[in-house]
Amino acid sequence: MLDDRVRTVLARLEEEDRLEREAGAPSARRSRQIEPTTGRFLFALAGAQAGVEVLEIGGSRGYSTIWLAAGARILGGGVVSLEHDPVKCAAWRANVAAAGLGEWAELVEGDAFETLRRTEDVFDFVFLDAEKNDYEALFALTRRLLEPGALVVADNVLSHADALAAYSAARQGDPTLVSVTVPLDRGLELTSVLTETPAV
Numbered sequence: 001m002l003d004d005r006v007r008t009v010l011a012r013l014e015e016e017d018r019l020e021r022e023a024g025a026p027s028a029r030r031s032r033q034i035e036p037t038t039g040r041f042l043f044a045l046a047g048a049q050a051g052v053e054v055l056e057i058g059g060s061r062g063y064s065t066i067w068l069a070a071g072a073r074i075l076g077g078g079v080v081s082l083e084h085d086p087v088k089c090a091a092w093r094a095n096v097a098a099a100g101l102g103e104w105a106e107l108v109e110g111d112a113f114e115t116l117r118r119t120e121d122v123f124d125f126v127f128l129d130a131e132k133n134d135y136e137a138l139f140a141l142t143r144r145l146l147e148p149g150a151l152v153v154a155d156n157v158l159s160h161a162d163a164l165a166a167y168s169a170a171r172q173g174d175p176t177l178v179s180v181t182v183p184l185d186r187g188l189e190l191t192s193v194l195t196e197t198p199a200v
């Protein structure tokens with residue numbers, strides 16, 4: 001559900017992002033959040049499945065988490081968000097609480113590689129939005145947590161095609177997956193899982 005609390009926090013974060021970009025704040029200090037249209041897309045996908053278990057890699061200050069958690073709330077799911085920057089983690093907690101979504105979103109603070117290596121949880125939907133050069137390795141770590149029917153959305157595949165064209169090509173060439181580049185905003189690679197992790 002997109003209630004007033006959620007809409008208010010999303011609007012504030014959009015304004016903060018606009019002001020930081022206008023002021024030329026360095027990328028590492030900005031939230032680097034998704035576009036609102038991408039947020040609506042994630043909301044729709046997360047909201048479509050009862051009890052959806054969402055994994056977000058790269059939570060930043062919680063803007064995309066709020067879209068995902070608001071979607072997951074519709075049919076009773078939840079979001080686990082991974083973020084390693086302590087300043088962003090503090091902002092994530094404040095923003096998710098202000099949106100009234102604390103019950104539907106959990107932050108795991110620390111390096112996503114470490115977190116993914118030790119988790120055995122299975123996810124229905126993964127949103128990948130960390131450092132572009134890490135996508136391939138993060139996808140590889142996540143793959144064993146995905147069952148048939150799971151979805152993976154990776155952001156920036158068109159805005160950072162130099163780093164991510166190979167990511168899209170690998171997903172589209174994998175017979176255990178079906179994958180398509182969605183030309184929305186910065187470009188989303190939408191990948192559907194057909195089988196369990198293939199034996200190696």
Ligand SMILES: C[S@@+](CC[C@H](N)C(=O)[O-])C[C@H]1O[C@@H](n2cnc3c(N)ncnc32)[C@H](O)[C@@H]1O
Pocket residue numbers: 031032033034057058059060061062063064065082083084085088110111112113129130131
């Ligand atoms: C593009 S931003 C995410 C924006 C967020 N998804 C949103 O739309 O609001 C990428 C985030 O990933 C985090 N990150 C990058 N590498 C990470 C890692 N190895 N472990 C945890 N977080 C990481 C960064 O600190 C940054 O906040």
